[in-house]
Amino acid sequence: MRIDILTIFPNMFNGFLTESIIKRAIQDKYVDIQIHDIRAYSKDKHKKVDDYGFGGGKGMVLMPEPIFDAVEDIKTKDSKVILMTPQGEPYKQAKAYDLAKEKHLIIICGHYEGFDERIRSLADMEISIGDYVLTGGELASMVITDSIVRLIDGVIEKDSHLNDSFNNNLLDYPVYTKPVDFKGMKVPEVLLSGHHANIEKFRKEESLKRTKERRPDLLEKR
Numbered sequence: 001m002r003i004d005i006l007t008i009f010p011n012m013f014n015g016f017l018t019e020s021i022i023k024r025a026i027q028d029k030y031v032d033i034q035i036h037d038i039r040a041y042s043k044d045k046h047k048k049v050d051d052y053g054f055g056g057g058k059g060m061v062l063m064p065e066p067i068f069d070a071v072e073d074i075k076t077k078d079s080k081v082i083l084m085t086p087q088g089e090p091y092k093q094a095k096a097y098d099l100a101k102e103k104h105l106i107i108i109c110g111h112y113e114g115f116d117e118r119i120r121s122l123a124d125m126e127i128s129i130g131d132y133v134l135t136g137g138e139l140a141s142m143v144i145t146d147s148i149v150r151l152i153d154g155v156i157e158k159d160s161h162l163n164d165s166f167n168n169n170l171l172d173y174p175v176y177t178k179p180v181d182f183k184g185m186k187v188p189e190v191l192l193s194g195h196h197a198n199i200e201k202f203r204k205e206e207s208l209k210r211t212k213e214r215r216p217d218l219l220e221k222r
């Protein structure tokens with residue numbers, strides 16, 4: 001898969017691309033992630049990418065031209081263009097599975113007080129990562145990229161995401177490691193038993209119980 005991210009703050013991605021699973025996925029060629037500075041597409045001599053909004057009001061508005069030029073430059077017949085905005089479709093794990101099947105994603109990070117409305121016409125979809133406002137789409141683009149890349153076949157141990165929280169609208173079951181007794185808090189007996197059927201039953205029950213307590217809204221969707 002290839003992912004191209006359009007941003008006016010390319011340095012925000014440095015840590016994200018150079019650590020842990022994302023770093024390894026890039027090294028092992030499961031994904032090619034390219035960060036593009038929108039400023040590089042500005043035709044203005046001061047590399048301007050934003051301006052005052054018509055009609056007044058506070059804040060600067062991202063201009064359409066550099067972003068249109070960037071998308072035109074990067075787009076292929078396989079591309080899906082995603083616009084990051086708090087007004088987008090609320091992001092869910094099911095969407096991560098859908099996007100992980102794509103060949104090429106182009107992600108546009110909105111910023112400042114807003115972006116010119118005509119930029120919307122470039123996008124195949126608009127995505128929000130939740131009901132709160134960030135200073136820009138950069139963190140949101142990293143959130144969705146992370147959730148997609150870990151689902152690409154081979155990136156994490158095969159099938160290890162099958163029990164992830166939110167699959168089948170259930171939260172994950174609790175897990176434990178050594179020591180068996182930590183400050184009087186003990187690992188549940190069944191997990192030490194080696195009895196696989198009982199362990200599976202315990203995990204299913206805990207998953208349900210936890211979802212009922214913490215996210216009853218998810219159970220209603222099952």
Ligand code: 6GU
Pocket residue numbers: 083084085086088110127128129130131132133134135136137140141
């Ligand atoms: Cl995608 N962008 C911004 N700026 N804020 C957000 C968001 C996106 N999703 C939730 N809040």
